[in-house]
Amino acid sequence: MILRLLLAAIYLFAGASKIFHVLLFKATIMAYYSMPEWLAFLIALVFPWIEILAGLSLVLQWKTKYSSAFLFLLSLFFFVQMILNYSNILPYGCGCFGFGGPEKITLYHVFRDLSIAVLAGFVFYREWKK
Template structure:
């Protein structure tokens, strides 16, 4: 049987790796898209699911949404919610690739820049779906267990634990000063 402290440390390590892995994904993807907004629009339009105006809005916002998710995850700030948003976005991406494959489109997903039409047979839909599913697993891990090292969440949790200890001491001091005897003392 594994020691509980070792299990917690192992799970914290896995969570930290998942958090930093997703950070890298969102930074690589978001910065590549932000660097070439015209190509990002071509990639979004390539899926042929959004009207032109909405495709333009998605292409304009998507890189910065990805960068924001990467920043939240890098800092370990509201990790569970950033992971939940990451998971939902990854599900949209996976659905988009499945939809493109099912409709016989020949496009590059544009996941890390680029995108748009490619020659027939030059698609990598299966690899893209498997890759994004792997990223989704990282996001799900963090939704279920957002506790990680080197994070603002950990600092906040540590401060909350410290405040709770102080509150307990205040209650103990108040109880003692009013002559209330607590059991076990």
């Protein structure tokens, strides 16, 4: 239960850190991917809410199998993004937990996201095993 709540807290914080900074989040997405601005804006507008809803699902113990599966896949995706962007300098930071100035993606980011992916994998395994 503690690990489920920890994972929920991570994604609640991550979503909340982006929700009021849609334009910065859009710019961060554009730094990672080449895509139309309208699509990056749509992702920046919707994605933080999805993180928050998935985190709340874990806290409220509602549909935890599905939210844990989603957060596990999302954590793996973020981990891969850190590997692919290792040693790159992103103009607004990685965008995971807010935004700052230019930030180089280092081993810290890779291992942080690996740790979150392992945590999410463990929660996912426990929820589906019930």
